[in-house]
Amino acid sequence: MAGFFDIKARKEAAANGTSSKAPATKDTTRLQPWVEKYRPKSLNDVTAQDHTITVLQRTLQSSNLPHMLFYGPPGTGKTSTVLALAKELYGPELIKSRVLELNASDERGISIVREKVKDFARMQLSNPSAEYRAKYPCPPYKIIILDEADSMTQDAQSALRRTMETYSKITRFCLICNYVTRIIDPLASRCSKFRFKSLDQGNAKKRVEEIAENEGVKLEDGAADALIRCSEGDLRKAITFLQSAARLVGAVKPKEDEDAMDLDDTKPVTVKSVEDIAGVIPEKTIEGLVKAMQPRSKGLVYEAVAKVVTDMVADGWSATQVVTQLYQSIIYNEAIPDIQKNKITLIFSETDKRLVDGSDEHLTVLDLALRISNVLAGA
Amino acid sequence: MALLVDKHRPRSLDQLSYHKDLSERLRSLAQSGDFPHLLVYGPSGAGKKTRIVATLKELYGPGVEKIKIDSRVFQTTSNRKLEFNIVASVYHLEITPSDVGNYDRVVVQDLLKEVAQTQQVDQSAKQRFKVVVINEADHLTRDAQAALRRTMEKYSPNLRLILLANSTANIIAPIRSRTLLVRVAAPTEDEICDVLARSGKKEGWPLAKELNMRIAKESGRNLRRALLMYEAVHAQNEKVTDSTPIPPPDWEALISQIAKEIMEEHSPARILQVRAKLYDLLTHCIPPTTILKTLTFKLIPMIDDALKADVIKWAAFYEHRIRMGTKVIFHLEAFVAKFMRILEEYLMSMDF
Ligand SMILES: Nc1ncnc2c1ncn2[C@@H]1O[C@H](COP(=O)(O)OP(=O)(O)OP(=O)(O)O)[C@@H](O)[C@H]1O
């Protein structure tokens, strides 16, 4: 049997593969994860970033692009937007020669970025036919996308400043990151900034429902809301949850004749299945913990809290999830006086920091629960 | 001779004895063809790996079980050569990037791109994509995690990742956003008893229900540990009954000893004495967190209820320090000293 790294065998396989390529394309889109399948193909497809899209569409018309900086939380459409923009500017034929994408999976040391940008910028601009230009603006510069730029070192970023200036006539840069503060000021100030907001409920819901319909997935009442709630404004997450929930209820599109599908046969995606998939801890479990924390004699509290926490850890609930849900349950509890809440917030703050530092989840959560219990007892 | 844990390991999803609903979920994902990237998390010994190997079999058939180990050399930007082991079948490969510490990014970058840019050798493979299983994903550096981001999107027609982790806390948000999170809870004590009974039956060992219950409890719902204990009991005793004692592992016995010594006397001399034992544990590669936690939970039943929350507070405090600091022994010793102090003050206040 051929080994995994048997390059020769792979090449042959690739060669054999080409002959049967054409009919395979439809199949491949079917087999793609839905997040990729439903990646926006044009600027119009991008949901809920209206301001950004309007501005970009305007620049599309004037064909004069500034350097750009896109920032915002994961799964809000940054990468999709820049790719869609590039496609609309250059069309399928020119995109390869006009757009360079460098991301965190590429080596991005100072000299490497400089070299790559230099080589790319110097490549002769090919001239598109008039016909092609009628369809795509094809402005006379190239675009360099530095995706996931927050993982570039400060030094690499400062080196980039010069590079940007040197080639400013023939290139535009688009930097993308989650945290705008990780981009050094001199770079950020050279760019027009576009903030990508966490997707708001309404828009995200609409998109998710569209996808569900397209895939022949039925959603129980409230299931779409649950998808949005559990994904916290991250549309990518919502789509992944939807896909897995759909698989769970067996809503798989028949392979051959997709139209012949009998919609009434499939079970709907339920709120519970969505919450399960999203790793939401059942309300009952959190209540159990809160109940164990209620003031009683010290020994009883310790035993009760230790037991619940040990079980939660063994059940694999992620500590961050425990902390988030416990926080919700305590901070929104009217019965707890504000002065106690103040003290409790401090404990949450410390706990979060420790978890991010990689502290042991069992000890950290146990400590959190015992200390809150102590505050509730009036200490 | 193979250990029980390996010998009786379930090989397919329907052989898995607990979390039937999760097995179903994995099966439906595996059969759908548009399998997402997974982040599988849960406590150690919960059976994450076994479940994933079974899922791979569901994806590709028995061919995934024919594995071999490749050794590969990677070159860092500073021209250092890194040796790295890869477990691979024709369909998948399994890596532990944390083996190369801070150079994990190089491995992830090079290897995944290489995998992603090649096609399945086996033209009749059931899936078009290959799977890369990443062990100890929660130990990946941030840089290595960042390097996964676009790769996971761009090469998704050819490549799926399955990340295995004990916790999701150290996984950066963009990666969590790109994976389906799959929680694997530890089996309950009853479920562990069930597995022990089945294993025993295959070995022809008489069933000792009470003993199995004690093992399940003692194991802290860690199935791997339970099976090892179960095997040890049978290896060390001619005749095993409900009342056969379960020998603790050496390191745990030593920690019990430490706990006893700490309780007996609270003095600098005693700390010194304990230090030697702590060093001993560390040189035998017992992780410092395990030492601190085990010690804490051995001390707790020996002290007054009024002190328990305080002791946990300091245990959590010093465990955090262990993570952040570099000199593990300082923090272990500081915890011991703190504990003695708390106990001493409490005893003093009782005298009046
Ligand atoms: N605004 C949006 N409109 C439509 N689909 C979206 C939007 N945002 C995210 N998506 C969906 O989520 C997927 C991921 O989006 P994208 O890659 O653009 O996220 P990103 O902002 O670059 O995230 P990251 O910071 O993690 O790189 C897309 O393929 C698409 O399916």
Ligand SMILES: [Mg+2]
């Ligand atoms: Mg992106």
